[in-house]
Amino acid sequence: MNFTQYNFSLTILPTMLALLGGRINALSAQSLFRRNRTAKRARGTGEASGFWYRLSETVMRRPIIVALAVLAILVTLGLPFLRVSFSTPDVKLLPARQEARIVSEQLTQNFAQQGNAQLVIAITTHGDALFRKLASGLPSR
16 A cells, blocks of 8 residues: 555545445445345345355354365365375386386496586696687687
């Protein structure tokens, strides 16, 4: 919210509410739709019927029973997640005769001490290694 909204909500809005007093609902949306609501009640399709009305009435009449039932459903749905184990896939997921798995296992067995280590290449040069003329003499691909 910016300064104007704060100013309005703290000064002008309370003033307007005090001036309107009991006439605050004079232009309510409820009075505009009164004809429609009266027609619905005459047909019996108003607020006092329907699935959601019956459900809310049931919940309000027996809140503890409904809460326990909902809790039982949620716990039942959540039970499989107690033993879940997340992992990252690796070559062990591949079949034993798959080339990628064989190569990975050979690299692990034969070069275990290196693992995923970096390969450091060092060369000896005469003079400054960053000198362009010297760098141009190095073989390229």
